[in-house]
Amino acid sequence: MTVAPPPTLALIGNTPLVELTGFDTGPCELFLKLESQNPGGSIKDRMAVSMIEAAERSGALKPGDTIVEATAGNTGIGLALVAAIKGYRLILVIPDKMSPEKIAHARALGADIRITRSDVGPGHPEYYQDMAARIAREAPRGYHINQFGNQANPLAHEITTGPEVWHQMDHRVDAVVCGVGSGGTLTGLSRFFARVQPECEMVLADPEGSSLAEFVRSGNLVPSGNYAVEGIGGSCVPQVADFSRVHKAYSISDRESFSTARELLKKTGIFGGPSSGTLLASALRYCREQKEPKRVVTFVCDTGSKYLSKMYNDYWMLDQGYAERPATGTLRELITRRYEEGAVITVAPEDTLLTAWQRMRMADISQVPVIENARCVGVLDESDLLLALHDDANRFKSPVREAMSSRLETVSADAALPAVYDIVNRGLVALVTEGDSFLGLITRSDLLSHLRRKLQ
Numbered sequence: 001m002t003v004a005p006p007p008t009l010a011l012i013g014n015t016p017l018v019e020l021t022g023f024d025t026g027p028c029e030l031f032l033k034l035e036s037q038n039p040g041g042s043i044k045d046r047m048a049v050s051m052i053e054a055a056e057r058s059g060a061l062k063p064g065d066t067i068v069e070a071t072a073g074n075t076g077i078g079l080a081l082v083a084a085i086k087g088y089r090l091i092l093v094i095p096d097k098m099s100p101e102k103i104a105h106a107r108a109l110g111a112d113i114r115i116t117r118s119d120v121g122p123g124h125p126e127y128y129q130d131m132a133a134r135i136a137r138e139a140p141r142g143y144h145i146n147q148f149g150n151q152a153n154p155l156a157h158e159i160t161t162g163p164e165v166w167h168q169m170d171h172r173v174d175a176v177v178c179g180v181g182s183g184g185t186l187t188g189l190s191r192f193f194a195r196v197q198p199e200c201e202m203v204l205a206d207p208e209g210s211s212l213a214e215f216v217r218s219g220n221l222v223p224s225g226n227y228a229v230e231g232i233g234g235s236c237v238p239q240v241a242d243f244s245r246v247h248k249a250y251s252i253s254d255r256e257s258f259s260t261a262r263e264l265l266k267k268t269g270i271f272g273g274p275s276s277g278t279l280l281a282s283a284l285r286y287c288r289e290q291k292e293p294k295r296v297v298t299f300v301c302d303t304g305s306k307y308l309s310k311m312y313n314d315y316w317m318l319d320q321g322y323a324e325r326p327a328t329g330t331l332r333e334l335i336t337r338r339y340e341e342g343a344v345i346t347v348a349p350e351d352t353l354l355t356a357w358q359r360m361r362m363a364d365i366s367q368v369p370v371i372e373n374a375r376c377v378g379v380l381d382e383s384d385l386l387l388a389l390h391d392d393a394n395r396f397k398s399p400v401r402e403a404m405s406s407r408l409e410t411v412s413a414d415a416a417l418p419a420v421y422d423i424v425n426r427g428l429v430a431l432v433t434e435g436d437s438f439l440g441l442i443t444r445s446d447l448l449s450h451l452r453r454k455l456q
């Protein structure tokens, strides 16, 4: 008896399109196509199935082969989804700035993940695309699917995304705003609209730091900088990217991309990733610059749930310097997680060591303050736990009070930074207080984040 394959691949595409409300769109109507609704959570599912099925049809990919690809994560998830259903092995090379949720999703689908550097460019052996090509050459029966040079990638958008937009917009589209990762979306949509509505404007949304917007403006490829938005932008023009129909480009900072995506979620409940913020911010600028009413389409390219630990985490935003505490010149600025806001993970003296350890694991921290009546009465760290438990695991049931260290290093919130360095350099945690009240901790990691924010 043969078992029918899971129907998941049939769920790719045919995503909803909604009109954006609650934002100033000048004289224009702005529509969002929710690519976040694809089964892998992004626009990339479309090209993943298209590239794998094209390779099967051409005979380049056979049962038992290993697919290899360089990806920011979403292509990897799309490929992993299709590979899992069709039974291929998959090796993904992912740059280290990509969100842990995307990597975990691809890994859970069965992909073999190789993390590489995100701060090196073409020609460097650790550049993700060069590394994928090398792994594919060296792996037995390796097949480099290469989204950047694979014509089945733009084709997916020419024959699915474009016609869907055209139909959903009642054949009235004046401009399409999109980003370029591999260029598949831009090229496919350009080809489709060149046929059905040649006057439709193609607009590039690009992260500040990427070289592509300047390439559109002047034809020059200036060296690119760093940016935190994932999935779009880059330092070179991918082989499948056709910019010939793009005459307008916007460069959007990480900060604006993040704040726009967060605003979209708060105002509409639509949960997009950082690049959706880049696209929406560009589309809003385009709409507001228009003198005539236009019908404009852009994309929510992936779901925000892939970025809960990053852009949608207020503390990550503070740590990375995308959000700020008011400048006071005192230690208050360094305490990103404040006790009074319920943001500090704590334990009570009578909690068990097991409770303390579980909270520490869950929050990925190596020490917790012990709080009694809003006052810090101790600190428990991993070495205190090991000391208490190493010869008897049953002591996990003992109270924190018996293992915590009560030698506290407190420092006033009004003190200046050197006071904390002194404490932290001795391997201790600085407990910041105001009068009798506990405000929060400053650890080595807080100091490193503080220094990272100062990096030019």
Ligand SMILES: Cc1ncc(COP(=O)(O)O)c(C=O)c1O
Binding pocket: 042, 043, 044, 074, 178, 179, 180, 181, 182, 183, 184, 185, 186, 230, 231, 232, 273, 275, 276, 279, 299, 301, 302
């Ligand atoms: C997260 C993400 N991935 C990919 C893309 C587009 O990718 P490509 O140029 O490879 O079609 C976008 C486009 O905005 C995106 O936001």
